[in-house]
Amino acid sequence: MNDFQKGILLLGKVENFEVKNNSLILFLIGPTMFIYSYYIQNNEDESIKIKGAKVLFAFLFLIASLLPFLFKKTVHYFYGWIVFLLMLSFSHYLIIHLSLNTFNIRFILGFYAFVFGAILLFNKRTFINIYLVTVFIHLVQKLMISPLDHSVYKSILGSFSLMIIFALILLNDSTAYRYSLAKSNRVLEKNRIELIKIAEDLEEKNKDLEEFAKVVSHDLRTPLGNVLALFNWLQQDYQDDNKEQIKGHLVLIEKEVLQMDSILEGVLKYTLHNNTADGIEKVNLNDLVAVLKHDYENKNCSVSILNTLPVLLINKSQILLVFQNLLQNAIKFNDKHVCNIAINYVFENKLHTFSVTDNGIGIHEKYHEKIFKLFQKLDVEKNNNSNGIGLSMVNKIINSNKGKVYLTSELNVGTTFYFTIPV
Numbered sequence: 026m027n028d029f030q031k032g033i034l035l036l037g038k039v040e041n042f043e044v045k046n047n048s049l050i051l052f053l054i055g056p057t058m059f060i061y062s063y064y065i066q067n068n069e070d071e072s073i074k075i076k077g078a079k080v081l082f083a084f085l086f087l088i089a090s091l092l093p094f095l096f097k098k099t100v101h102y103f104y105g106w107i108v109f110l111l112m113l114s115f116s117h118y119l120i121i122h123l124s125l126n127t128f129n130i131r132f133i134l135g136f137y138a139f140v141f142g143a144i145l146l147f148n149k150r151t152f153i154n155i156y157l158v159t160v161f162i163h164l165v166q167k168l169m170i171s172p173l174d175h176s177v178y179k180s181i182l183g184s185f186s187l188m189i190i191f192a193l194i195l196l197n198d199s200t201a202y203r204y205s206l207a208k209s210n211r212v213l214e215k216n217r218i219e220l221i222k223i224a225e226d227l228e229e230k231n232k233d234l235e236e237f238a239k240v241v242s243h244d245l246r247t248p249l250g251n252v253l254a255l256f257n258w259l260q261q262d263y264q265d266d267n268k269e270q271i272k273g274h275l276v277l278i279e280k281e282v283l284q285m286d287s288i289l290e291g292v293l294k295y296t297l298h299n300n301t302a303d304g305i306e307k308v309n310l311n312d313l314v315a316v317l318k319h320d321y322e323n324k325n326c327s328v329s330i331l332n333t334l335p336v337l338l339i340n341k342s343q344i345l346l347v348f349q350n351l352l353q354n355a356i357k358f359n360d361k362h363v364c365n366i367a368i369n370y371v372f373e374n375k376l377h378t379f380s381v382t383d384n385g386i387g388i389h390e391k392y393h394e395k396i397f398k399l400f401q402k403l404d405v406e407k408n409n410n411s412n413g414i415g416l417s418m419v420n421k422i423i424n425s426n427k428g429k430v431y432l433t434s435e436l437n438v439g440t441t442f443y444f445t446i447p448v
Contacts, residue, residue: 035108039148040210044093044101047108048145050299053085073125075118082115107214109152112143116160124167128181137188142190157189187351248281255281308341310334314348314368321352326354326364334370335377337446343422348381350415351442353385380441387436419444 093100119136153372264271311334318328355366367382423430423444434440
């Protein structure tokens with residue numbers, strides 16, 4: 026699209042507050058026009074009418090007033106043109122009507138009021154200039170061919186010219202005010218969007234704090250209590266000089282400490298991967314997953330990549346954690362002699378969809394939502410070295426990239442985790 030076309034389209038763009046104001050005024054013009062016409066017809070001699078014109082324009086004003094309700098998101102891009110063309114057409118109709126009725130004084134006053142109001146509705150000086158020039162030329166042309174006295178001709182032309190001058194004086198201030206208001210409105214809208222984003226981030230962080238409080242009060246408190254109990258037993262074993270018991274309790278203390286370290290490390294990773302905007306780069310997922318395949322594949326585990334993976338603009342450490350956690354879960358919760366994992370990819374409707382399928386123990390449907398919540402673990406995980414953070418971190422990373430995570434599973438057959446990333 027060239028600069029001229031862009032300029033033409035830009036002329037019709039209006040602010041949201043202007044759309045509301047113009048829509049209301051257009052809605053009121055139709056009834057007002059009928060009332061005014063009714064008054065004229067009952068208080069004046071019969072006038073010459075253009076059959077059907079009044080009804081047609083009333084209908085057009087009504088349709089134009091309803092457009093903001095039909096095109097809520099896009100109407101402000103073209104509504105300026107709708108208002109301009111409708112007002113311009115109706116003004117020229119009024120001039121023709123004036124000419125047919127030999128410039129009746131009451132029709133003249135209604136025409137002046139409409140022209141003045143139309144000027145105030147226009148959002149661009151270009152529209153105003155085109156409107157005034159064409160209306161003025163058309164009015165002069167009709168005056169010149171009308172059988173009017175010279176004095177009447179001059180008075181109509183002079184009064185209309187004076188009205189234009191006053192309108193332009195007022196317009197100069199109103200246009201400056203409109204531009205200032207539009208600029209302020211854009212700044213406010215930008216600030217509103219930023220505030221919404223900040224509020225969403227704060228809400229997310231508040232949830233993280235609540236989950237962290239839960240960790241401190243339960244998940245960390247349990248191993249810490251166990252360490253304290255083991256330490257008391259260790260003191261008793263020391264007094265009894267029971268070296269075997271001391272050795273066993275030290276092993277248990279080490280296990281509990283490692284469990285606390287695992288939880289804290291998980292919390293740290295979870296909170297650090299909260300911002301997708303940091304570290305965005307082109308990531309070749311074929312290369313990234315090939316490294317993971319090499320790391321996890323052995324005689325008891327097979328990892329297959331069924332389709333060529335794409336190159337994405339994404340935070341590399343985040344997408345690595347997603348694949349890492351899904352592959353680790355597929356291996357950890359597998360009861361088969363050989364763990365078979367398949368990674369697949371499709372691109373449809375501007376959406377990258379990845380899947381990781383295993384032949385493990387499967388997950389009951391009642392746990393499909395629970396497993397994505399922070400520190401939520403299945404009963405089967407009690408005997409595994411799991412802190413309940415991995416899948417919640419996957420869910421958080423994908424959600425922050427505007428995608429979704431979901432799964433299908435069959436008990437004792439296997440599970441497929443899907444995650445999507447929009448273009």
